[in-house]
Amino acid sequence: MSLSRLRFPLVTAFLTLAVLLLGWTGAAHASGDGLVDEYRAVYGTPGVAAAVVDGKAVETIVRGRDGDGNAVTARTRFRIASMSKSMTAAAIMVLVDRGRVSLDDPVVKLLPDFKLADARFAGITVRHLLSHTSGLSGSTNNEYVFPPPRTAQEVVATLADKRLAADPGTRWEYHNTNYSIAARIVEVVSGKPFDAFLQAEVFTPLGMTGTSSTLGCSDEADGLPYAYEVVLGVAVAVPEMPGTCVGNGGVISTLDDMVRWLRFNQGTSGSDLLSAASLAQMHTPQPQAEGYGLGWQSRPGAPTPVIRHGGTLATWTGDMVFSPKAGIAAVVLTNSGGDPGLLAANLLAERIGAATTPMSNALTLVNVILLGLTVVIAVLLVTAIVRARRWAVRRRAARRPWLVLRLVPLTLVTVAGAVVPALIWGAFDLQYWIVTLWLLPLLALFGLVCFVLGAVALVRSLWFFRRVADV
Known part of the structure; x- marks a missing residue:
């Protein structure tokens, strides 16, 4: 259940406000070590493993601790x-090179059990899946159900009652189910399990x-400790949020191995794995895919065009990028949230002599605001509970009780606390409470305080109001 493309309108607004209020530009550094140290200071990241690959030379930068x-x-x-x-795209291309699969094969030709409650599904091809242009969408296929x-x-079986949001091949939408x-x-x-084929x-x-590779995002694996939640500089090792990661986000790797992966994609090693044409196809933007290739995204930006892909789970983040023109690559692996894409881009920019982008963590201000609001609302609600009698x-003694002045606000606070996740997701569902708890724990805490203390204050006020009447 990779979270790379989750959209949080409320959080975006908070972040924008935070940047404006902080007005902090950061400072330039002349080395990869300095950039990694700055990143850890800004995001509170417990552990970082990063590398810059420049021809045969590799600069390795490791900092901090793992979950153990x-x-x-x-x-x-x-x-x-x-x-x-x-x-996953490379695994498909291995089959393409062997003549077992064509990128333009309809999925139904390869998977007879593949079906949706939408006749257009028959037009989905392998290329559409790998370029996220299948028409599958989060608006019609909720990927964050529990249990996953x-x-x-x-995953394929769960699609039988789903519909497409667009005709195949006409619109790009990043959707993990494709993979x-x-x-x-x-x-x-x-004829092999997916993880066995990859291996x-x-x-x-x-x-x-x-x-x-694992099937689930939270599956245990040899030598893999927990990663971290970091809130206001406090890091706590926690299990990863449960989710479906097979094909879309289940790989576990090391910095050394990711350097090998980048070198393969740069065409400097592993030439026997894929043909040059298949490797190039992976990095080439596909039709209607907004710069997305097959498992990679092409970005034409200055100072040099790059090929990249990031990765985000609740407790793990990373990014990899390479410049075909400059022949330089960078990879960042971290065991907490943050913006590793910015660090990877800065490492690449620093190596080619370009300007780096300042780092700042506006989520810190978001959490400060949420913590402040939680304390204030908790004090007010506890006061209401204590003074209920x-x-x-x-x-009861007043000519006009004006119950609405007390009960309506308490009701609104209680209901608001219960539907806090809807502010992010745009819909109310109990499963979103689980996601919010992992991704924004202080927002979940704020909602719980509003709901629990609000409900207690409301019930206690009504109970005493009726009891006084009976005396």
């Missing part, structure tokens, strides 16, 4: 989240000995 308290090294294991998509489906086969379907294609065509046909040939006596 051990020092991070180039062999420390990290979940790489949506960077896994590039590896585990296997690629289960779970692609993983199922790999399984059916190859045998992708990781082993490239010498990625510390890399493996006194209020009831006064209201």
Whole structure:
């Protein structure tokens, strides 16, 4: 359940306000070490493993600790989240090179059980899946259900009653399910479990000995500790949020192995894995895909065009980028939230002598505001709870009780607390409480305080009001 494209309108507004209020521009650094140290200071990241690949030279920068308290090294294991998509695309391209699959094959040709409650699904091709132009959408297919489906086969089965949001091949929308379907294609065509195929046909040939894949985002794996939630500088090791990661975000890797992966994609190693044409296809923007290729995204920006992909889970983030023109690549792996894409871009820019982008963490201000609001509302509601009996006596003694002045605000606060996730997701569903708890714990705390204390204050006020009447 990679979270790379979750949209948070409320958080975006908070972040914009924070940037305006902070007005902080940061400072330039002359080395990769300085950039990584600054990133950790800004985001409070417990552990970072980063590398810059420049020809045969590799600058490795490791800092901090893993979830078990051990020092991070180039062999420390990290979940790489949506960077896994590039590896799923490579698995498909292996089958393409062997003549087992064509990018323009209809998915139904390869997966007879694949179906949706929408006749247009028959037009979805493998290329559409890998370029996120299938028409599948979060608006018609909720990817964050609990409990989540585990296997690629289960993901495909859940689509039977879903509809498309657009005709296949006409609109780009980043949607993780596309890659779970692609993983199922790999399984059916190859006759192997997806993780076994990746291990045998992708990781082993490239010498990625510390890399493996899991079905679920929170599955345990050898040598993989918990990652961290960081709130206002306090880091706590916690399990990853449950979700479906098969094909779209389930790979676990190391810095050493990710350097090998970047070199393969730069065309400097592993040439026997894919043909040059297939590798180039992965990096080439596809029709109607807004610069997205097959598991990679092309960006033409200054000072040099780059090919990149990021990855975000609730407790793991990372990014990888390379410049075909400059021949330089960078990769960042972290064990908490943050903006590793900015760090990777800065590492690349620093190496080619371009200006770096200032770092600032506006989420710090968001959390300060949320904590302040939580304390204020808690004090007000506790006061209402303590004074409920006194209020009831006064209201009964008054000619006009004006109950609405007390009960309506308490009702509104209680209801608002229950639907806090709807402010982010645009809809109310209990499962969104779980997602909010992992991604914005202080917002979840604010909602819980409003709901629990508001409900207690409301019930206590009504109870005393009726009891006073009976005396």
